Amino acid sequence: MPALRVGLTGGIGSGKSTVAGMLAECGATIIDADTISRQTTAPGGAAIALIVQAFGADLVTAGGALDRDHMRQLVFSDPDAKRQLEAIIHPLVGVETARQAAQAQQAGQACIVFDVPLLVESGRWRQQVDRVLVVDCSDETQISRVMARSGWTRQMVEQVMAGQASRMQRLAAADVCIDNDGTVSLGALALLVRQAAQRFGL
Incomplete structure (x- = not known):
C-alpha cells in the first residue's frame, strides 16, 4: 500500500521543525528539503x-x-x-x-512527511503530496521568535517573510492546520500533532 505523502509547511519561526520532530516520534518518515x-x-x-x-x-x-x-x-x-x-x-x-x-x-512506511518551507510558493509541490499540513502562528509571533532565536533585526525577519507566502495563502492551501501561536505550550502542541498524526494513519 502506498505511503500517505504529507507536505509540511509554515513560515519562518512558525515552529515547523518542532512539529516535524513530533511527527517523527509518532512514526512518520521526515524528508527535510x-x-x-x-x-x-x-x-x-x-x-x-x-x-x-x-x-x-x-x-x-x-x-x-x-x-x-x-x-x-x-x-x-x-x-x-x-x-x-x-x-x-x-x-x-x-x-x-x-x-x-x-x-x-x-x-x-505508512506516512512520509515532506518538510518544505516554501511548499505553497513553489506551486509544484501541491501535486506531489496527498495532504498539506500547515503550522500556523501570527506574524508578530514569527518575528519575535526569529529575533530571539537568531539575533536578527526585525527588518531582516520581515525581509524573509516578504519573500514567503502570506499567512492567508498558507491557510488557504492547508488540508490540516496546527495552531502554534505564542500562547500554545509545548505539551498542547504535542497533543495537536498526535491528533494530526492519527489522521495520517500513524
Whole structure:
C-alpha cells in the first residue's frame, strides 16, 4: 500500500521543525528539503561547482561552502540571482527527495512527511503530496521568535517573510492546520500533532 505523502509547511519561526520532530516520534518518515538543500551547498556539495560557474568564486567560503550571508544579500537585492540559485538547487533537492521517498516506501512506511518551507510558493509541490499540513502562528509571533532565536533585526525577519507566502495563502492551501501561536505550550502542541498524526494513519 502506498505511503500517505504529507507536505509540511509554515513560515519562518512558525515552529515547523518542532512539529516535524513530533511527527517523527509518532512514526512518520521526515524528508527535510532544507537539510537536503544545505547539503548541496556544503563543502563538496553537488551545487558548489555550479554556483561558482554562475556567480563566481566570491560566493564560496575558503572552506568550500556557500557563503550564505553574501548569497542572502545578493538574492534579496537581485530577483534574477534568486531565480538562478533556485534553478541550480531545486533540481538537486528534487532528486534526493525522490530517492529518500522511494527508500521509505520500500521500507513499508505508512506516512512520509515532506518538510518544505516554501511548499505553497513553489506551486509544484501541491501535486506531489496527498495532504498539506500547515503550522500556523501570527506574524508578530514569527518575528519575535526569529529575533530571539537568531539575533536578527526585525527588518531582516520581515525581509524573509516578504519573500514567503502570506499567512492567508498558507491557510488557504492547508488540508490540516496546527495552531502554534505564542500562547500554545509545548505539551498542547504535542497533543495537536498526535491528533494530526492519527489522521495520517500513524
